Amino acid sequence: MAHRQHAPASGDEYVVGLSSDVTAPDGSTIFGDVGLDRLTDAGLRWEVMAPIAGHAPTATELAPYDAVLSFGHWGYSRDVAAATPRLKHVARFGAGFDGIDLAGLADEGVVVTNTPDGVRRPLALAAMTLLLALSHRLLDNQRAVAEGRWRDRGSYRGLGLAGRTVGIIGFGSVGADLAELIAPLGVRIITVDRPSVRARQQAGELAGVELLSLDELAARSDYVILTASLTPSSHHMVDADFLARMPSTSYVINVGRGPLIDQVALTEALRTGSIAGAGLDVLESEPPTADEPLLAMDSVIVTPHALCWTADFVQDVAGSVMEALIDVANGRPPSHPLN
Structure with missing residues (x-):
């Protein structure tokens, strides 16, 4: 320099x-x-x-x-x-x-x-908040009560977490902290096989975390959580092909950067039921327009790129x-x- x-x-x-x-x-x-x-x-x-x-x-x-x-x-x-x-x-x-x-x-x-030290735990907890809300269909249940549909309370059983697989894309400080937080919940944790992640695993870190290709992670995950940085190589890493590989009961959560996901492809996957839902603290274009389709979907939680601002x-x-x-x-x- x-x-x-x-x-x-x-x-x-x-x-x-x-x-x-x-x-x-x-x-x-x-x-x-x-x-x-x-x-x-x-x-x-x-x-x-x-x-x-x-x-x-x-x-x-x-x-x-x-x-x-x-x-x-x-x-x-x-x-x-x-x-x-x-x-x-x-x-x-x-x-x-x-x-x-x-x-x-x-x-x-x-x-x-x-300022990574100040961001790490709040952002990991933000991802965990969306994970818990989606796994228990929190907003669906709250909406049923607010709309006077108490009799529908058996209609919104969540997928739950015990025995489920969580794929974390972006296993830096936030991703690793998130893995540590959710491991006691009985989930299997997988991430993308990168040289830096493999080196940490070989050094005795990341016990119990399985390393897979991006395509394998998509196919195996009940919940995909993105905490990655936005770079030219990570732009739209979750695209139509990735979403098509995910189980129809699965969810996508993004607390990294909006353009990590092809938002048009995500909207279509949600519209057709190819995946079950999404939790998004970031979007491709911020703030969204009033006619943004994701805002009208009951299966989607959108927060204003501020969920970690505690x-x-x-x-x-x-x-x-x-x-x-x-x-x-x-x-x-x-x-x-x-x-």
Whole structure:
């Protein structure tokens, strides 16, 4: 990585720009208090950036800043980094980094960080929440009561979990944590055979987790849970062929990124009964339009890419991202560099 001057010269300010996608001009965010006073106490100045057009700030928009606290999913390219010599750090409030050219920014001397420790358990629990809700047909039963159909209470027996097979796609920190959480429920856990996963298994980790091809995982799973990152190779990894291999009684759960699933193919599989249902905290296009077919399906639970946003999530992620911003500003290596 090329190096840029980190600590500001005497008399110069180190300025952090807050992405404006979820931030008000006074610094309040949809997450609540994220601890901006820590930046002030550390001698860093912060300000909310002006709204941008689209999802990628221009060099002009980034020019006033030494660092960006990126709450949403703005994109950052090598060309823009090359044209903003002041920029030293892009700090993600969360774990995802799709849309960021990690290698390109590294070549230009811009470090990118994220906050995996604060995300891991809340996101695993979000996936588990959808798993439990679908396995017990929670919304169907709640809807029956709300609509005065008490006599229908025997009509919504769930598939249950004991003895069922859960296929986890994306066996990084979130996937592994999820597996640890659900293993005591009596499920069989399978995942996709990747070199990194196989190495961990050979090292004595992942006991009881079976490694299969993606096609085999589709055919064997009662529940498929996606926690993977979005990359060119993972885009639409759950497509029409994958869904056709799944049992008709099975469910898909996605807490990773919406484009991991071909949403048109998923909608058709649900419409025809090729699979039983889905739990989606992420969609291909967010927010969805009012006429999005998935929103009208009783077999689908859709939440607004926020199911893991608990109080402990905000506290832990905010603490981690502020620490990273202060460390980089003072020339110290951050805890979670991505590049």
